[in-house]
Amino acid sequence: MTDRQTLLLCLLPALLLLAVTQFYPLAQSLRVSLHDWTLARSPVMGEFVGGANYLRVLNDRQFSGALSFTLSLALGSTLLSLAAGFALALLTLGEDWRFRMSRTLLLLPMVIAPVAVGTVWRMMLAARIGPVNEALRALGLPTPNWLGDPRLAQFTLTVIDAWQWTPFVMIVMSAALASLPSEVLRAAQMDGAGRALILRRIVLPMVLPVLLLVAMFRMVDALMTLDIVFTTTGGGPGFATQTLGYWIYVQGLRYFNISYAAAASWLLLVLCMATAAGFLVWRKRIMAWQGGQ
Amino acid sequence: MASITLSAITKHFGSVEALQTLNLEVQDREFVALLGPSGCGKTTTLNILAGLETPTTGRILIDGKDVTDMPATGRNLAMVFQSYALYPHLTVRRNIAFPLEVRKAPKKEIVDAVARAAALLDIEPYLDRYPRALSGGQRQRVALGRALVRDPAAFLLDEPLSNLDAVLRLQMRAELSGLFRDLGATALYVTHDQAEAMTMADRIAVFSAGRMLQFAPPLAIYRAPADRQVAAFVGAPPMMFLDAVASEDGTVRAGPLTMSARHLPVLPGTPVVLGLRPEDVSPTGNGPEAEVILVEHYGGQQVVTLKAAAARLTMTAPPNVRIARGSQIAVSVAPENLYLFDPDTGRTLAAPGLDPRMTKS
Amino acid sequence: MIRGALVTLALAVSLGPFVVLVVNSVRPSDAFLASGAGFIPSEITFDHYRAVFGGDGDTLRFLWNSVVVTAATTVLALLLGAPAAYALARLKLPFRLSIVFALAFLIVRFYPKITIALPYYLIMRDLGWLDTHLAVILAHVSITVPFVVWLMLGFLEELPREIEQSAMMDGCGAWGRFVWVVLPLSAPALGAAAVLTAFTSWNEFLMASTVATNSAKTLPVRISAFITDKGILWGNMAAMGSVIVVPVALFALATQRYLVRGLTAGAVKG
Numbered sequence: 001m002t003d004r005q006t007l008l009l010c011l012l013p014a015l016l017l018l019a020v021t022q023f024y025p026l027a028q029s030l031r032v033s034l035h036d037w038t039l040a041r042s043p044v045m046g047e048f049v050g051g052a053n054y055l056r057v058l059n060d061r062q063f064s065g066a067l068s069f070t071l072s073l074a075l076g077s078t079l080l081s082l083a084a085g086f087a088l089a090l091l092t093l094g095e096d097w098r099f100r101m102s103r104t105l106l107l108l109p110m111v112i113a114p115v116a117v118g119t120v121w122r123m124m125l126a127a128r129i130g131p132v133n134e135a136l137r138a139l140g141l142p143t144p145n146w147l148g149d150p151r152l153a154q155f156t157l158t159v160i161d162a163w164q165w166t167p168f169v170m171i172v173m174s175a176a177l178a179s180l181p182s183e184v185l186r187a188a189q190m191d192g193a194g195r196a197l198i199l200r201r202i203v204l205p206m207v208l209p210v211l212l213l214v215a216m217f218r219m220v221d222a223l224m225t226l227d228i229v230f231t232t233t234g235g236g237p238g239f240a241t242q243t244l245g246y247w248i249y250v251q252g253l254r255y256f257n258i259s260y261a262a263a264a265s266w267l268l269l270v271l272c273m274a275t276a277a278g279f280l281v282w283r284k285r286i287m288a289w290q291g292g293q
Numbered sequence: 294m295a296s297i298t299l300s301a302i303t304k305h306f307g308s309v310e311a312l313q314t315l316n317l318e319v320q321d322r323e324f325v326a327l328l329g330p331s332g333c334g335k336t337t338t339l340n341i342l343a344g345l346e347t348p349t350t351g352r353i354l355i356d357g358k359d360v361t362d363m364p365a366t367g368r369n370l371a372m373v374f375q376s377y378a379l380y381p382h383l384t385v386r387r388n389i390a391f392p393l394e395v396r397k398a399p400k401k402e403i404v405d406a407v408a409r410a411a412a413l414l415d416i417e418p419y420l421d422r423y424p425r426a427l428s429g430g431q432r433q434r435v436a437l438g439r440a441l442v443r444d445p446a447a448f449l450l451d452e453p454l455s456n457l458d459a460v461l462r463l464q465m466r467a468e469l470s471g472l473f474r475d476l477g478a479t480a481l482y483v484t485h486d487q488a489e490a491m492t493m494a495d496r497i498a499v500f501s502a503g504r505m506l507q508f509a510p511p512l513a514i515y516r517a518p519a520d521r522q523v524a525a526f527v528g529a530p531p532m533m534f535l536d537a538v539a540s541e542d543g544t545v546r547a548g549p550l551t552m553s554a555r556h557l558p559v560l561p562g563t564p565v566v567l568g569l570r571p572e573d574v575s576p577t578g579n580g581p582e583a584e585v586i587l588v589e590h591y592g593g594q595q596v597v598t599l600k601a602a603a604a605r606l607t608m609t610a611p612p613n614v615r616i617a618r619g620s621q622i623a624v625s626v627a628p629e630n631l632y633l634f635d636p637d638t639g640r641t642l643a644a645p646g647l648d649p650r651m652t653k654s
Numbered sequence: 655m656i657r658g659a660l661v662t663l664a665l666a667v668s669l670g671p672f673v674v675l676v677v678n679s680v681r682p683s684d685a686f687l688a689s690g691a692g693f694i695p696s697e698i699t700f701d702h703y704r705a706v707f708g709g710d711g712d713t714l715r716f717l718w719n720s721v722v723v724t725a726a727t728t729v730l731a732l733l734l735g736a737p738a739a740y741a742l743a744r745l746k747l748p749f750r751l752s753i754v755f756a757l758a759f760l761i762v763r764f765y766p767k768i769t770i771a772l773p774y775y776l777i778m779r780d781l782g783w784l785d786t787h788l789a790v791i792l793a794h795v796s797i798t799v800p801f802v803v804w805l806m807l808g809f810l811e812e813l814p815r816e817i818e819q820s821a822m823m824d825g826c827g828a829w830g831r832f833v834w835v836v837l838p839l840s841a842p843a844l845g846a847a848a849v850l851t852a853f854t855s856w857n858e859f860l861m862a863s864t865v866a867t868n869s870a871k872t873l874p875v876r877i878s879a880f881i882t883d884k885g886i887l888w889g890n891m892a893a894m895g896s897v898i899v900v901p902v903a904l905f906a907l908a909t910q911r912y913l914v915r916g917l918t919a920g921a922v923k924g
Binding site: 003004010011021026084112115120121124126129175223226231245248249253258261265266269 | 657660661664665667668669670671672674675678734735737738740741742744745755758759762764765766767768769770771772773774775776777792793795796799800803827828829832853856857858859860864873874877878880888891892894895898899902903905906907910913914917918
């Protein structure tokens with residue numbers, strides 16, 4: 001067997017698996033979204049309806065509610081985790097054992113299952129007996145209903161998501177900062193620039209491409225958020241904290257409105273991929289602009 | 294060992310022509326150096342022979358057998374890379390044994406072969422070490438050991454000494470020379486160091502910009518270079534080139550310098566390029582006067598830079614002659630040591646090694 | 655100094671919930687509702703752990719399911735992903751085709767899995783593989799293989815070509831080079847890929863909950879269903895949470911080097 005044949009054989013199993021377990025279901029999902037199928041009414045797929053499901057979704061109040069919440073959660077969580085993660089990367093920079101240990105400990109929120117994160121924070125933020133409100137009460141401060149008040153709950157979920165994924169930003173930005181050529185920074189110091197100036201005018205532009213890449217991952221993942229909603233609020237109070245992912249889950253796997261959920265899920269897919277593409281284009285532009293200077 | 298033939302080989306990388314029509318025949322047991330500056334195509338030639346790259350056109354024959362379509366794994370050639378390319382995760386012993394293990398040779402044969410190679414190259418003490426624990430010179434020997442351990446049709450070496458320091462390089466040069474001679478091996482040796490090529494090779498193939506300019510024994514290349522490029526590349530310090538004109542009296546005039554040539558194959562008045570080797574310039578005689586502007590003493594010899602009107606000359610001198618900057622020296626060159634080149638094509642018109650009766654104008 | 659104070663604050667915010675979780679898991683039930691009860695319980699109990707593991711808690715089975723799924727996923731993802739990455743790195747393909755293949759692997763990362771969850775469920779139902787380990791494993795492998803490929807690809811492009819060329823000259827075919835030369839030298843990248851795959855699979859919820867309907871449920875699925883209609887059993891919830899969180903946290907601390915390497919590999923290159 002020639003080298004070429006061997007290599008093709010190496011590639012085949014992985015591609016085959018993806019084709020069967022991802023791409024085929026993806027195509028099926030699209031097909032279903034163009035037909036009429038609700039499991040309650042019939043065990044098989046109904047007739048072709050074109051874009052009817054899509055139109056229904058777009059006119060659904062729950063969809064627009066979920067969409068606006070998902071966007072605000074994605075944006076808020078991304079910005080928050082970028083700021084906090086980058087700040088932590090700067091704060092823990094260095095080879096000192098205390099910084100290294102801090103970096104290690106700080107990564108823990110990211111390694112636990114999002115459903116477990118939801119559970120943990122639900123416990124922490126329980127209105128009466130949660131430790132957060134206990135502490136606030138002890139200090140004489142007001143004790144808001146973190147997960148029970150509609151607007152507050154949206155904010156709370158955004159912060160919880162940021163809490164979980166800030167370590168991801170921190171780790172990547174730490175590596176980016178560590179890989180900066182030290183001569184450039186030294187040259188800036190020799191030129192008389194102070195720390196803040198170096199950060200703003202030299203470090204930030206140099207790590208911008210990495211920052212955008214991290215932002216893209218964060219944003220796209222946040223748009224798909226589902227697990228956390230499950231174990232904190234279940235979408236409530238009312239439907240205030242339903243993300244698109246959660247709403248689609250309920251429609252498809254709880255109420256079995258199969259084609260409706262499929263249409264909505266394809267809209268979400270388009271949203272995610274457009275976001276990813278947008279970030280990549282932005283990043284490329286920034287890198288070209290920087291390279292051309 | 295085997296003979297090697299490269300027939301009508303060309304190599305294009307997209308629109309870039311890396312090798313123009315190459316015909317090269319290496320005889321059995323011959324040590325051939327591929328010499329040239331960076332990017333001249335010598336390494337590409339080696340890679341094509343090895344099977345690591347495919348030629349755009351042409352055939353490759355090893356011992357008369359056409360191997361052009363055979364992958365590198367089957368050509369039975371041993372290669373020593375510039376970076377040695379040792380397997381970092383294997384001990385020296387397993388590195389050397391690897392080619393035999395791939396061929397599923399019997400255990401006893403492997404053990405014997407490794408022992409022989411290690412003894413030949415003096416690396417027995419390192420057999421159980423890992424490459425990262427070895428010095429450059431030691432790694433180079435291990436790479437050689439890995440090449441020696443099987444019985445290849447030929448050895449291919451890609452600048453194997455260029456990563457060693459100067460002293461070690463000279464030492465290894467002598468060792469390699471002796472080693473390949475004792476083995477009676479067919480070898481192709483890529484280098485940009487003309488001293489290596491001159492001292493080690495039976496024949497040298499000089500490359501420039503994808504073309505093979507000349508394929509001849511070292512002294513022939515030195516004394517009868519095919520063209521100006523070859524002449525410039527071989528010889529240290531390098532040859533000097535002066536624009537000159539042939540005159541009626543059988544001399545060549547280059548500014549204030551007049552040299553008599555043994556034979557002028559061109560009509561009087563024709564412009565030529567005059568080539569002089571520094572070691573052929575002698576400080577005695579009836580030549581023109583030149584002013585010494587720089588003396589470089591190498592310990593074993595001196596290299597003197599002189600100025601005569603606008604022309605600069607380099608001359609070698611023995612170590613114990615005192616030559617002062619600013620002094621005037623009358624220089625001359627024996628007529629038979631002149632090189633003449635065509636100013637347009639660079640072709641050699643006259644050279645010490647060329648029979649005057651055989652050059653045409 | 656301010657820097658130290660800020661970092662300590664960050665540590666408190668990051669680790670506080672873990673501490674609360676573990677403390678609550680051993681806090682007696684009545685100590686929860688009495689507000690004004692101190693942070694540190696006056697007595698500890700293991701009742702919650704007993705409840706969660708014994709009786710109809712059945713946690714041990716779900717723990718086992720998670721272990722099986724994660725182990726199998728990690729092995730399979732490496733088994734399929736590493737050779738695929740090697741092929742992509744070394745195969746000379748027409749430009750368009752190599753982009754298509756690379757894109758095929760990359761794209762899986764960027765769409766929501768909810769889109770394929772239901773069709774996947776139907777496929778598994780038609781194959782009769784619902785509620786089996788296999789169904790979950792296949793889903794997890796297909797999600798993690800792209801990442802393994804991406805990680806290994808970056809690493810393979812840094813490997814000096816000459817070592818493989820050397821093996822070629824020594825007579826080693828493509829598979830031999832992969833097994834005897836490339837794999838041993840890829841150990842750190844493989845380690846990072848294995849660790850990240852393990853975490854992803856252990857924590858995955860959506861696909862697992864979709865196809866593991868009863869006996870094949872993994873821990874994340876179990877914990878999501880913890881709200882009983884008797885009201886919230888905080889102690890049990892905390893015990894369950896600790897079972898998921900503490901081992902993972904310890905494992906993360908032990909393998910953090912590989913974790914970090916895996917996460918930064920792609921992002922920081924260019």
